[in-house]
Amino acid sequence: MSTTTRRSSGRRRQQQQHRSPSPLPRQPVVARSPSPPSDDANALIPQSLLDVIAKNRRRDVRRMTAMCLLPTVLIVFAKGFASEDLSGVSLENMDAGAMKILLLAAFTSALAYKITARLIPLVARRTLGKRNMFGLDINKKGTKMGEIPIPEALGLASGCAVLVSLVVGRSIHTAFILDNSGESEHNAALATIGFMLFLGFVDDVLDLPWRAKMILPGFAATTLAQSYQGSTSIVVPRLFRENVHSVLAAIDSIPLVGDVIPSLKVDMKSGLMDVGYIYIAFIWLLAVFLSNAINIHAGLNGLECGQSLVIASGIIALNVWSLLTDPTANVVVGPHVFSLLLIAPFFAATVGLLKQNWYPSAVFVGDSYTYFAGMTLAVAGILGHFSETLLLFCLPQVINFLYSIPQLFKIVPCPRHRLPKFDTQTGLLSPSKATETRYNMNLVTLFLRLFGKTTERKLCLRLLAFQVACVVFTFAARYVFIAFVHWK
Ligand code: UD1
Numbered sequence: 001m002s003t004t005t006r007r008s009s010g011r012r013r014q015q016q017q018h019r020s021p022s023p024l025p026r027q028p029v030v031a032r033s034p035s036p037p038s039d040d041a042n043a044l045i046p047q048s049l050l051d052v053i054a055k056n057r058r059r060d061v062r063r064m065t066a067m068c069l070l071p072t073v074l075i076v077f078a079k080g081f082a083s084e085d086l087s088g089v090s091l092e093n094m095d096a097g098a099m100k101i102l103l104l105a106a107f108t109s110a111l112a113y114k115i116t117a118r119l120i121p122l123v124a125r126r127t128l129g130k131r132n133m134f135g136l137d138i139n140k141k142g143t144k145m146g147e148i149p150i151p152e153a154l155g156l157a158s159g160c161a162v163l164v165s166l167v168v169g170r171s172i173h174t175a176f177i178l179d180n181s182g183e184s185e186h187n188a189a190l191a192t193i194g195f196m197l198f199l200g201f202v203d204d205v206l207d208l209p210w211r212a213k214m215i216l217p218g219f220a221a222t223t224l225a226q227s228y229q230g231s232t233s234i235v236v237p238r239l240f241r242e243n244v245h246s247v248l249a250a251i252d253s254i255p256l257v258g259d260v261i262p263s264l265k266v267d268m269k270s271g272l273m274d275v276g277y278i279y280i281a282f283i284w285l286l287a288v289f290l291s292n293a294i295n296i297h298a299g300l301n302g303l304e305c306g307q308s309l310v311i312a313s314g315i316i317a318l319n320v321w322s323l324l325t326d327p328t329a330n331v332v333v334g335p336h337v338f339s340l341l342l343i344a345p346f347f348a349a350t351v352g353l354l355k356q357n358w359y360p361s362a363v364f365v366g367d368s369y370t371y372f373a374g375m376t377l378a379v380a381g382i383l384g385h386f387s388e389t390l391l392l393f394c395l396p397q398v399i400n401f402l403y404s405i406p407q408l409f410k411i412v413p414c415p416r417h418r419l420p421k422f423d424t425q426t427g428l429l430s431p432s433k434a435t436e437t438r439y440n441m442n443l444v445t446l447f448l449r450l451f452g453k454t455t456e457r458k459l460c461l462r463l464l465a466f467q468v469a470c471v472v473f474t475f476a477a478r479y480v481f482i483a484f485v486h487w488k
């Protein structure tokens with residue numbers, strides 16, 4: 001069966017789910033300008049209203065982007081340009097190597113943003129217009145907005161933009177800033193991210209079963225784990241050092257067990273414990289987890305892009321901070337530079353996509369985006385050598401995953417979509433149920449149960465505020481541990 005036929009039949013199923021009093025427009029929507037909506041949307045909703053919607057959407061995204069970038073701008077200003085005694089501000093105060101890296105990151109970000117903006121209408125025209133790939137907005141079911149076919153899989157636009165920007169950025173980096181070191185990690189990153197973009201798009205086209213979606217990222221993560229060249233040691237806090245030391249010695253002394261399990265030792269002075277392959281297994285699991293985690297914390301306009309934007313802004317701030325403050329960090333080739341040059345274009349491409357995907361969505365990002373975004377964040381954290389910090393940034397995704405386990409593993413029923421219930425009278429969302437007696441077990445439903453019914457935009461903003469809180473908490477935790485508890 002051809003791809004097109006499969007997709008159409010998949011979508012036909014979806015149309016039946018969304019049956020509405022008036023039939024769907026027969027002609028598919030074709031996005032002509034960088035800002036879909038389209039002829040069909042025009043037919044259902046007056047142009048003047050569409051213009052207001054697009055303006056509000058752009059305003060929201062501008063504000064969110066500014067908020068996300070504010071900490072980094074402050075860091076660059078305070079640590080890069082201000083003199084140590086804060087007596088003056090000058091471009092001269094910035095280390096020349098660090099300046100080059102920041103300029104390169106800004107250039108590749110601008111490139112990724114521009115390419116994403118150009119590709120969105122082109123991809124939308126092909127997925128929706130030529131292949132009839134669209135989704136209906138479930139949280140607007142029963143309204144005119146719920147009848148508009150919305151182009152799917154637009155993550156393809158941002159994914160391609162990021163891959164192109166990474167290649168261009170790397171070429172400039174090797175040509176003008178340094179030699180070829182770190183090439184294998186860079187190539188593994190490209191292969192891994194490309195693999196996930198491909199997998200996501202295949203899922204958008206063919207609707208893969210859940211077990212395939214769980215297993216396939218493992219292969220991409222293997223390439224990543226194999227290329228990891230950082231430390232495999234963890235730091236045992238001073239407080240627990242004695243206890244961990246005695247537990248390890250006790251395990252080592254058990255006959256057979258001590259022979260089978262490689263013996264681990266804590267350096268009592270530095271607290272470092274080399275856990276070897278256990279650490280590699282951890283980063284492998286982290287990559288598999290994150291590529292699925294964004295996809296299952298989804299279903300509200302802008303949530304997939306929004307959460308990725310917040311996490312990426314945390315990663316950018318951490319990298320820029322390390323670049324400008326850590327005297328041991330290598331300012332032109334170190335892991336933080338690598339991570340920054342990877343995540344900056346991703347952030348910019350996500351802004352470009354969010355401008356069309358924020359409430360009310362003109363495009364859907366699809367699994368092409370969720371898998372690619374999850375893996376890009378994982379690569380930035382793992383190859384930047386701060387995977388534990390990344391896991392803390394992703395606390396909402398961890399909670400959502402743990403809470404979802406009974407439904408994911410079919411211990412309790414799991415409907416195809418775990419989206420909230422939309423009330424056409426009030427325009428509010430309320431918690432949805434999997435069965436008569438049981439609510440859906442995800443963070444979106446939990447927030448509705450805890451904080452009450454609300455609009456889709458507000459619910460998404462609340463979830464993003466929680467994500468911001470987790471990123472802020474992570475920075476505070478790092479600071480407390482490093483400064484006061486002598487974590488290191
Ligand atoms: C995952 C979730 C599912 C959720 C879906 C929505 C699990 C196990 N699976 O499934 O519960 O419903 O994502 O993304 O948690 N859609 C909207 N509004 C949006 C975004 C998507 O209505 O803001 C709908 C559209 O009809 C779109 C469809 O969701 O076509 C996309 O769903 P898809 O990404 O294929 O779902 P899954 O990733 O399989």
Ligand code: MG
Pocket residue numbers: 295298366367370
């Ligand atoms: Mg999805």
